Amino acid sequence: MCTVSKQTLPVRPPKHFAVDIDGTFLSFNDTQFAKNKKAFEKALKAGYNVFFCTGSYFYSHPYKFLGRPYTSSMAVLDDDFVRSTGYRGFPGVYHNGGVVYDGNGNVLRLSHFGASFMSQFCDYIVAHNLEKYVVFCDMLETYMLCEESTLMKPALADIDVLSAPTVVTRDMLLDMKISLLIISDSNILTNQTNLQRGVDYVLKEGSLGTWDVTPCGVTKAQGLKVLLDSYGCSSENCGFIGNGTNDIEAMTLTDISFAVDNASEDVKAYAKYTLAENNDEGAFHKAMEIVYGISPE
Known part of the structure; x- marks a missing residue:
């Protein structure tokens, strides 16, 4: 674990980037949250595969306009974002890795209790x-x-x-x-x-x-492996940002992993890099700037 700067990262940015929602992407600071959404949007438009990797849920009803399903995860993004980017929650890793969707919304993994x-x-x-x-x-x-x-x-x-x-x-x-x-x-x-x-x-x-x-065996890291395998790539070409104990395995798996400042010291120990900013200070858009050179402005 080290404090992050552009100089400490690999020269080639990862094609894929997995994003935890609660305590990471989600912010109660309206200004910083707007910047997070803008950075997410710009990363997608730049050709990077940024997606949610969360313990939250991707539900398929009731329906809202644009044909987009109301989902607990996608509730953090507005309809303008969906219209502009086309990102409707997939690809995505949900239920802490138990449910994985590809970019077309097909289910790649559904792990359930016996x-x-x-x-x-x-x-x-x-x-x-x-x-x-x-x-x-x-x-x-x-x-x-x-x-x-x-x-x-x-x-x-x-x-x-x-x-x-x-x-x-x-x-x-x-x-x-x-x-x-x-x-x-x-x-x-x-x-x-x-x-x-x-x-x-x-x-x-x-x-x-x-x-x-x-x-048993269900973690965000396992879900990420399933999704990355579908692209024919490894964790070396994937970044991750998170804050909780359910992010530890994914932080360990990916070569470029960030812990936001509001993560506990135990969680930070598993991340490759730590950010000086917490989720309410725009840690996510700061990571996008460091990794991809994307400004939310």
Whole structure:
């Protein structure tokens, strides 16, 4: 890990660049966020393949104008951006690598929990009255085993999932391809002795104190490999920028990886470079300037 400057980077900029959203691209500073979007747009128009690589979700309904689906990830970009760039969320890596789309919107990877895991997990949370602390996600929407979603709403809203989860039964869940769980406390899983972390699932810090759970072997790095393989290239030709523990594997994989300043020191240790700016100070557009010489002005 080192502080980044143009001189410390490889001479040839990467063709592909993966971007985390929450805490990285997304900014609550309107001026800096506008610059982030402009830098993203300019990088695309310059011929670079900049795309989202996030723990968030790419949902296909309800529809908005321009034929673009409303998605929790794409909600951070406006319709003018989509019209100008043509970027509609694909290519993209979602659900922390569990769902991968190519540039045409075709699904390259869909990793989901097996029936055995889902059966054991659901039986446990029902037996211990934990239904209101768990959200189930597939490619389409979110689900819960009860109507009480108040405790999970802030975390869902933080990732732009604004509608209430659909209430389903245990048996209905077993027939779905659930690729991500959001749980309010890691103990909901770690207390289950019949399910082992690193064997049956991957557990990462999520939004607002919640935890993201994906099938074993699912990380952003694995999702990136799937996408890059579809282009016939390696991680040497891909950059990455992020801030969270779910970004560590991708930071390690890619030759040019950035940690924004609001990342923890533990996360920064895995990035090849660190930025002096945090997400609210325009870290993303600063990275685009350093790597591609693109100014957001």
